[in-house]
Amino acid sequence: MTILTDPPRESFRLSMLINDTRYRSLTFQGIALLVLIVAFAYLANNLLTNLAAAGLNIAYDFLGSPAGYDINQTLIEYDSQSSNARAAVVGILNTLLVAFLACITATVFGVTAGVLRLSNNWLVSKLMAFYVEIFRNIPVLIWIIIIFTIMTAVMPAPRAFRGDEPEATMLLGSIAFTNRGVYLPAPIWGPGSMVVVATFFASIIGVFAYRRYATNLLYATGKLLPTGWPSLAILFVPSLLVFVVMGRPIGLDYPVLGGFNFSGGIQIGAPLIALWFALSIYTGAFIAENVRAGIQAVSKGQTEAASALGLRPGRVMNLVVLPQALRVIIPPLISQYLNITKNSSLAIAVGYADITATLGGITLNQTGRAIECVLLLMLFYLTISLSISAIMNVYNNSVKLKER
Amino acid sequence: MNKSTLLGALTIAGFAAGAAAAGTLDDVKARGTLNCGVTTGLVGFAAPDANGEWKGFDVAVCRAVAAAVLGDPTAVEFVPTTGKTRFTALASGEIDMLARNTTWTFSRDVDLKFTFVGVNYYDGQGFMVPKALGVSSAKELDGATVCIQTGTTTELNLADFFRANNISYEPVPIETNAEGQQQYLAGACDTYTTDASGLASTRATFENPTDHVLLPEIISKEPLGPLVRHGDDEWADVVRWTLNALITAEELGVTSANVNEMAANTTNPEVARLLGTEGTLGEMLGLDAEWSKRAIAAEGNYGEVFAKNIGEETPIGLARGLNAQWTNGGLVYSPPFR
Numbered sequence: 001m002t003i004l005t006d007p008p009r010e011s012f013r014l015s016m017l018i019n020d021t022r023y024r025s026l027t028f029q030g031i032a033l034l035v036l037i038v039a040f041a042y043l044a045n046n047l048l049t050n051l052a053a054a055g056l057n058i059a060y061d062f063l064g065s066p067a068g069y070d071i072n073q074t075l076i077e078y079d080s081q082s083s084n085a086r087a088a089v090v091g092i093l094n095t096l097l098v099a100f101l102a103c104i105t106a107t108v109f110g111v112t113a114g115v116l117r118l119s120n121n122w123l124v125s126k127l128m129a130f131y132v133e134i135f136r137n138i139p140v141l142i143w144i145i146i147i148f149t150i151m152t153a154v155m156p157a158p159r160a161f162r163g164d165e166p167e168a169t170m171l172l173g174s175i176a177f178t179n180r181g182v183y184l185p186a187p188i189w190g191p192g193s194m195v196v197v198a199t200f201f202a203s204i205i206g207v208f209a210y211r212r213y214a215t216n217l218l219y220a221t222g223k224l225l226p227t228g229w230p231s232l233a234i235l236f237v238p239s240l241l242v243f244v245v246m247g248r249p250i251g252l253d254y255p256v257l258g259g260f261n262f263s264g265g266i267q268i269g270a271p272l273i274a275l276w277f278a279l280s281i282y283t284g285a286f287i288a289e290n291v292r293a294g295i296q297a298v299s300k301g302q303t304e305a306a307s308a309l310g311l312r313p314g315r316v317m318n319l320v321v322l323p324q325a326l327r328v329i330i331p332p333l334i335s336q337y338l339n340i341t342k343n344s345s346l347a348i349a350v351g352y353a354d355i356t357a358t359l360g361g362i363t364l365n366q367t368g369r370a371i372e373c374v375l376l377l378m379l380f381y382l383t384i385s386l387s388i389s390a391i392m393n394v395y396n397n398s399v400k401l402k403e404r
Numbered sequence: 405m406n407k408s409t410l411l412g413a414l415t416i417a418g419f420a421a422g423a424a425a426a427g428t429l430d431d432v433k434a435r436g437t438l439n440c441g442v443t444t445g446l447v448g449f450a451a452p453d454a455n456g457e458w459k460g461f462d463v464a465v466c467r468a469v470a471a472a473v474l475g476d477p478t479a480v481e482f483v484p485t486t487g488k489t490r491f492t493a494l495a496s497g498e499i500d501m502l503a504r505n506t507t508w509t510f511s512r513d514v515d516l517k518f519t520f521v522g523v524n525y526y527d528g529q530g531f532m533v534p535k536a537l538g539v540s541s542a543k544e545l546d547g548a549t550v551c552i553q554t555g556t557t558t559e560l561n562l563a564d565f566f567r568a569n570n571i572s573y574e575p576v577p578i579e580t581n582a583e584g585q586q587q588y589l590a591g592a593c594d595t596y597t598t599d600a601s602g603l604a605s606t607r608a609t610f611e612n613p614t615d616h617v618l619l620p621e622i623i624s625k626e627p628l629g630p631l632v633r634h635g636d637d638e639w640a641d642v643v644r645w646t647l648n649a650l651i652t653a654e655e656l657g658v659t660s661a662n663v664n665e666m667a668a669n670t671t672n673p674e675v676a677r678l679l680g681t682e683g684t685l686g687e688m689l690g691l692d693a694e695w696s697k698r699a700i701a702a703e704g705n706y707g708e709v710f711a712k713n714i715g716e717e718t719p720i721g722l723a724r725g726l727n728a729q730w731t732n733g734g735l736v737y738s739p740p741f742r
Contacts, residue, residue: 159536179590
C-alpha cells in the first residue's frame with residue numbers, strides 16, 4: 001500500500017512574479033493599472049492646476065440658475081426662467097423621444113428590407129440592395145442635412161396657406177405640411193375619455209392574452225386559430241363601442257392658421273422629422289444587413305423541411321426561419337439601437353433641441369461651464385447606452401437557443 | 405519614487421505649464437504669426453473675399469495688432485469660430501485674441517475670465533422681416549417663428565424681450581449666420597434676429613435687399629469688442645492700445661496715407677507721442693517705437709476701417725451713429741496717449 005503524500009508546498013519567491021506563468025499576467029496587469037492611474041491622476045491634476053491658474057473651478061451651481069433661453073420643442077413645462085437643470089431634462093426627453101421613434105421605424109424598415117432583399121423577385125431584391133448600399137455608405141449627418149434641406153426648400157411656408165386662393169391647401173382640411181413641420185389635429189380629452197383610454201389599454205392586454213391562448217391551443221391540440229383579424233377586432237371594437245356609449249368624449253382640435261403660424265393641434269417640428277427619418281432609414285439599412293445575415297445563417301434544410309410539411313412561404317418565414325434567425329440578429333441589433341441613440345446627438349445640425357443642444361450647447365455656451373457640461377453629457381449617454389444594452393440583453397436571453 | 409513626490413513633481417509641471425501660457429506677447433513674437441479668432445463669415449465684419457483673403461471690420465483689428473507686434477499686417481492666422489466655439493478657442497490658447505463681434509457682458513468678463521480690451525462697435529439687437537409680412541414693430545411678432553444664433557447674448561435678450569412684452573414666439577436655433585440666412589430666405593422662420601449691424605450686413609448679400617425691412621426696435625445694448633484671456637495684462641495692453649491708436653488716429657487726423665508724413669513733420673505733441681517720435685510708449689508696451697505707425701498704416705485709422713468695410717459707401721451701408729467720434733457726438737472715445 002502506497003501512501004500518497006502532498007507534494008511539498010513551494011514557498012513563494014519574488015522572482016516568481018516574473019517567471020511563473022501563474023503570477024506573470026497578474027504582475028503585468030498590476031503594473032498597467034498603476035500606470036493608468038498615474039496617467040489619469042496626471043491629466044486630472046494638470047486640468048485642475050490650469051483651471052486654478054486661470055481662476056476657474058469646477059462647480060455645478062449653474063444648474064440651479066435660470067437658463068434664460070427658450071426651447072422650441074418641450075415635452076414638459078419649460079420657459080426661459082426655468083433652471084438649466086430643467087433645460088437639460090427637456091433635452092434628455094427630446095433625445096429619448098427621437099431615439100425611441102427612430103428605433104421602432106428603423107427596425108420596421110430594416111426587417112422589411114432585409115427580408116425583401118432575399119426575395120426571389122429580381123427587381124425587389126435589387127431595389128433593396130440599392131437602398132441598403134446607398135444609405136449605409138453615406139454618413140448619417142449628410143442624410144440629416146439633405147432631408148432637412150429638402151423639407152425647408154420644397155414644402156410651403158405657412159404664409160402660402162393664407163389668402164382666398166392659397167398656394168397650398170391642407171390635406172383633408174386638417175393636416176398641414178409646412179417647411180416648419182407637420183401640423184396634425186390633436187385629441188381633446190373630454191369627461192369620460194379616460195374610460196375609453198383604459199378600455200384601449202385593456203384591449204392591448206386582451207390581444208396578448210388571445211395570442212398566447214392561440215399558441216397554447218396550437219401546441220396542445222394542433223388546432224390553429226386565426227390571429228390576424230381577431231387581434232384587430234379585440235384591439236379596436238371594444239374601444240369604439242365605449243367611445244360611442246360614453247357620448248364621444250374625445251374630440252379633435254384642428255390646427256388653424258392664425259397670426260404667423262398654425263396654432264392648435266399638434267406640431268411635429270421639421271427638425272424632429274428630419275432627424276427621425278434620417279436616423280431610421282440610415283440605421284434601417286444596417287439592420288437590413290443584420291436581418292439578411294441572420295436569415296442566411298439558418299440552414300436551408302430548415303426551409304426545405306418546412307416546405308415539405310406543406311407550410312406556405314409566409315409561415316415558413318414567420319414560424320421556422322425568423323425565430324431561429326433572431327439569435328443571430330439580436331446582438332448586432334443592440335449595437336444599432338445604441339448607434340441611433342448616440343447619433344441623435346447630430347440633432348445640432350438641424351436645430352433639434354436634444355440634450356447635446358441644450359445642456360451641451362446653449363447652457364454650456366451661456367455659462368461657459370464646458371467641463372461640467374461635457375461630464376454630465378458623458379454620464380447621460382453612458383447611462384442610456386448601458387440601460388438599452390441591459391434591456392436588450394434580457395430580451396436576447398429570452399430568444400436565444402435553449403440548450404436542454 | 406514614492407507617490408507623493410511623484411504627484412508633487414506633476415503639480416510643479418502643471419504650474420510650469422500654466423506659467424508658460426501666460427506670456428502671449430512673447431509667444432506671438434516667437435511664432436511669427438498672430439492667431440486671431442473671427443466669425444465663420446459675416447460680410448463687412450469678417451469674411452474671406454473672392455481670393456480667399458480675410459476682409460472686414462473685425463479683421464482690420466487683427467491686422468493692426470499683427471502689424472504692431474510683428475511688423476506685418478498679413479502675419480495673421482485667421483481662425484473661424486462659431487458662437488459656441490469662440491470662448492473655448494480663446495480660453496484654451498488656440499487663438500491669441502478674439503475679434504468677432506462679441507458682446508462685452510458682465511459674466512463673460514468676470515465669470516468666464518476674459519478681458520475685453522475696448523469696444524470697436526456699439527451695436528444693439530434688431531429684427532429683420534420680409535416686407536410682405538406687413539409687420540412694422542417687433543411688438544407685433546406674437547406667435548412668430550424666430551431664427552436665432554444659439555449661444556449668443558441675442559438668444560437671452562430675445563427671451564427677455566418676448567417675456568417682458570408678454571408675447572410668445574418659437575425659436576429656431578441655428579449655428580452660423582449663413583445657416584440663418586438660408587432658413588430665413590426659405591421662410592422657415594418669420595423673422596431673423598441678431599445684432600442690427602449683422603442684419604444690415606446679411607441683408608446686403610440678399611438678391612433683393614429692399615424686400616426686407618429692419619424693424620425699428622433695438623432691444624438691447626451690444627457693445628462689441630476684441631477680447632483676450634484674463635490674467636495676461638501685458639498682452640491685453642498691446643491689443644487695447646492698438647485699438648485705441650486707431651481711434652486716436654482718426655481723432656487727430658492721422659490716416660494710412662499721411663501717417664509717415666505726420667510722423668516726420670508734426671508739431672502736435674500727442675500725435676508725436678502716438679506715432680513714437682516723442683516719448684517711449686512703444687517701449688513700455690514691449691514693442692518698438694514705430695508700432696502704432698504700422699498699425700495705422702495696415703488698414704487705416706478707425707474711421708477709414710469703418711468707411712471701407714461697413715460704412716455708408718459700402719453695400720452694408722451703416723451710418724456712423726453711435727460709432728462716431730466723441731467729438732462728433734458719438735461714443736467712440738480713446739483714453740489719451742501720454
